[in-house]
Amino acid sequence: MTTAEAYAEFGSREARGVSPTYERLSQAVARDDDLLALLDGVPPAKRQPNLLFGVVRWLGGPVDDPVTFHDFVVTHWPAVEAELLIRATQTNEAGRCAVLLPVLAALPQPLALLEVGASAGLCLYPDRYAYRYGDHQIGSGAPILECAANGLVPPAGVPQVVWRAGLDLNPLDVTDPGDVSWLDALIWPEHAHRRARLRAAAAVAAADPPLLVRGDLVDDLPALAAQAPTDATLVVFHTSVLYQVPLPRRDAFVRLVSELPGHWVANEAPDVLGYDALPEPPDDALYNVLALDGKPLAWARGHGQAMTWFG
Known part of the structure; x- marks a missing residue:
């Protein structure tokens, strides 16, 4: 599964009806060549939507609008990438x-x-x-x-x-x-x-x-x-x-x-x-x-x- 397909599936199957914000954001990332290129530069296990969205939120970035999310990730990619590489989706629900x-x-x-x-x-x-x-x-x-x-x-x-x-x-x-x-x-x-x-x-x-x-x-x-x-x-x-x-x-x-x-x-x-x-x-x-x-x-x-x- 490509990174784009993974984000599209996350939006349609996991976030739909549960988080409109993440449904909208994951579908936008699936069509965003800039973000997909950046994500494809990290190991496969570090590309997952929950991890990226969590890192951006932890860094104080926006997730409610795909355009400002794109700008934040591109502008702050060194910091985002560093956190992706050391963190994991440890959702403790x-x-x-x-x-x-x-x-x-x-x-x-x-x-x-x-x-x-x-x-x-x-x-x-x-x-x-x-x-x-x-x-x-x-x-x-x-x-x-x-x-x-x-x-x-x-x-x-x-x-x-x-x-x-x-x-x-x-x-x-x-x-x-x-x-x-x-x-x-x-x-x-x-x-x-x-x-x-x-x-x-x-x-x-x-x-x-x-x-x-x-x-x-x-x-x-x-x-x-x-x-x-x-x-x-x-x-x-x-x-x-x-x-x-x-x-x-x-x-x-x-x-x-x-x-x-x-x-x-x-x-x-x-x-x-x-x-x-x-x-x-x-x-x-x-x-x-x-x-x-x-x-x-x-x-x-x-x-x-x-x-x-x-x-």
Whole structure:
């Protein structure tokens, strides 16, 4: 897929109906020869729309108008390029816990959670958030994570978590204002509710910081998993992470995680793990596939806002 095609698809499938600003901007970039030439000069993994838009916002640039966006990127390209090369799309969306909750609550309790690609670790607190599936509310406190769920009997309660740890190439610190500002820049412009959710989830994590380890998802996973208490069910999970991992390393991770004790929960785009047979998705929007131990269970929107259960 060319860079232009990637931006056009992002606009039509991921941003449409979710962020008019990013839908308009991504379609404009797809037709902008100047910006495409600049983007094609950085490694493929650094060309993605979410990363470019987040970097521009973090640098104080405009994203609400394609013309001023173009001018800012061209004028400030050395600074934009430098940030693209050192940063990653570490969107730490606590709302994804609403998609993970039905699986986590059904596993043998208590749980030892280990998140791969944990960013700042906000998804390591599914037991501390509240949830609303239609009229059904679970848990108490803030934030309240809302999810439109079809075909699902909501769980009776939140899981019991006795250990939580994260593995990331560049873990972020929720007590560091600079790291939190990067997470904020990755939230799409219109999503004030997600900004409020980020602040609430960051407060939860800052009050009881998780164990976050800088490391590789293959080389460093066994040692971290070995630290989990043996009287808890180990759950290794990840969401919208593996698409950034080269295929050989992805395959090595799948082999490794399949051999670990406990369970493996994946929430990734349908082509990332290559499932044999999947039902048709609910519509043309971009969906992840929620899976337990390699078995697909549900379609899930990227920020946890909706899921359709089929498992």
